[in-house]
Amino acid sequence: MIEAIELTSTRRSRGPGGGPVAQVSFDVYPGQVTALLGAAGAGKSTVLRMMAELEPGAGRTLFSGRPYHALRPAVREVGLALNPDAVHPGRTVQAHLQLYSAAGGVPKARIAEVLEVAGLSTQAAVRCGRLDAGQRQRLAIAAALLGDPSALILDEPHALDSHGMSWFHALIRAYAAQGRTVLVAATDPESLAGTADHVVILRRDDEDGVSRVIASRSAAEVFDEHRALVVQVRSPQAARLAAALETEGARLSAAGPGALQVRGLDRARIGEVAHLAGICLHELSEIGHDDDVFGLRPVPRQKELLPGLTSVPAEDAGPVTPWSSGVRLISTDTPPSEIEEAEVIEPAPETADVEQSPVGEAETSYAPAEQPQVAVDSQSSAAVPNGDGQAAAEVSVDMSRWRQAAAITLKAADPSQAGEAGSGNETAGGEAPRWWQTAASPPKSAATVGGNETVGAEAGQEPPRWWQTPPSSQQAVAPAGDVQPVAGAGADESPSVGSEPGEPAQASTVAPQVADDPNGSHVSDASVPPQMAEAPAEMAAAEPPGPRRGANRAFGTFRRGRGKAAEADAAPESEPEVVVTATSAASAPSQPAVPFTVAAAPSAAAEADGMTPWRAVAARAGQQQPQGSVAEAASAEQEASA
């Protein structure tokens, strides 16, 4: 057992990212793999060096009740692999290990054994200077194993490749299974998920710059996806939404006017709850995980996710109202004051005329994880009359910048506007603004459903595009007052979603592409105007030629803020910022590259309901392919979530 007691460094660590640590105390138990997690520069390596008394400071570390300097010989008690580059380039691999064996009295035969374990048997006579980073990492681990110690302290094996990491994880698991103690430092929690039994989290305080242990808990608590998931919800009826979510066991925290951060429920369930409660949602997005509070995976601010957002001229952007969460509200025809008022107002639950959808309807509108996909092109946006013909909604997703943003415009229209909008979304698309033209026009994009309308995307043969919204980032739109049952689980009550175009739209939430649909056909029950059939050609023309980078990118990486590599090389390009924007159809074309735009024109009926009548219609033409049912989509989503 290793006991770190009040470790406090007295100076800044070496390197630019290193920092002092204070009052670091934790225990490492035998038979377990303990992970010391922390962001880069949090002081993990400093703590490990202090444990081995390689770094001056206060506090002490006891290895089975003895400090490190009292271990004789140390290499037989504790194996250290802290710096793989600490090798003399002129020494051979075998000579390097002989240093350890000489001091520890380890027989020379043991050197060949650990070289075999580390996969360096053929490199024994090679000078250390000729080893690559991964081989040096293996050499360091081999040196740690040389004395067959009862405890291992290993710094982050960042130089290992995927195969090496697999070997490393198997090694430490096997070591811990023998009842020995293993302490591993790591920056990425994912790297040790499934391997670590216990997690000690180190975080630097932003105020004083000193790192401290903020949590020491079991790995199950840290790596539990559902408990760690943080979903941000924005609604003009936040109070009602909060009450509804709390009844589901969610943990809530305020995140600005009308915004909530929800823990304990995934997005699908939140959408269901909101749908059942008849609550309009302006935002429903995963912003990170609960362990973000540990500073392990800081979620970039949404503003940072959209580089083009800040460069938008003010005259083009219209009145801009920044929200506290970083999401900014853009309104062109609606005074900002109204928008803000709409955000803070909590209308009375006078939704008696709202026809509640049965449970399970919202599930049907989600697509499975394997095929992501909501991306509605603005050109293909269509206003589809809902079932009662009272309102039409227009949803358009603008991919105004290929690798920067995507925009969705949701427009709710009154019956008088329905025909105009339904005439092919020409309200916006007919003007052919730049951002429409530059839209990704995904032929395979799934449709977004707003209100009662669901417009499926055209089925396509190409793989999902980078801009296609993953299931986890689907935008759920709450039903309007005239919401009708949605097919899916409630198929008995409403027509099956995924019917042929022309059928009345039934879905009330965003319906992304169905995974098991080989053509990527959209689950839709919407009536698609004939004009929409012309949209794909236009969009195809607007689609930039050439290969698209990151076509098969896993969106789970960006939305969860995980994956260093993915963040490093593609985050600025592919991480769309979700910006809820209230805009009119006329002004929508002039909007900048806002990835998620909600254009609203309140209908009289919705206003009478006291609710914001957001209606979303994903406009995507060419729904010629047979479409899967919503029930299939829901089941696939559940499987993916599981």
Next chain:
Amino acid sequence: MIAAFRYEMRRLGSLRATRRVPGVAAAVAAGLGVAAALAVSAGASERVVALFRLAGTLPALGAAVVIGAAASGHERHHGMRYVTLAVVPRRTWLTVAKTTLTALLCALTGVVVALSATLGYALALAWAYAGDRTLIPDGAAADPVLQGVAPAAAAATAAGVFGLAVGWLTRWYRTSVVVAVAVVGVGLPLAAGRLLTGLPAVGDGLARAEQSLRDTPVLSALLNPRVLTAWPPLRSGLHPIPPTSLAATALLAIVALAGLVAGAVKWQRS
């Protein structure tokens, strides 16, 4: 303590500097010995012969500085300090072991280099006068050179400790080693000569001490033979002191010990 000695012995033994530098120094010293013997056979002046003989001791000092610097500098330069401390988590033990083994290794290097110079000188002299050895000039035999082995070992030990301190205290390893070798081989004789010239009292004291040591049966073997105590005066009038002389060795030892203490303190606190 045993672990520290074993570790340091293995570490020093695995260094290329440990294996190569003494051999190179011995070869250079042997060459200088041959040159001195050929100068004698060619009837060169005493000044030239003395110059070659004294130059034959310099490789030992240079090698000792390099070995000493490698004993500590390589550790810092390649980040091996953590490895060393992780294996032997006792800095004091490591300091003692490192200093002791470095001093012994440098002394051995001095002996080897001096013997190599002597061997080269003797063999070359025997080859030059192979026909009639009675023609060898008086005082030109190898016996005085052999007497310089012990002083060379003492000077090399001091040089090794000096190099150890250089490796601990300086940041730029390679540059500092080059400077340290130059200081020991050139700067030290000049500094010692200037010191003796500028401070006659010190010179007189060293002369009396040397004479006393020469009168002592055992300790006399540690001193340079008289034939090697005089460095030819430079044109500027400066009279350098041979680096293996008592004065130069004492001066180097004082500087080396001071640096060793400073380096050990720094090592302990790092």
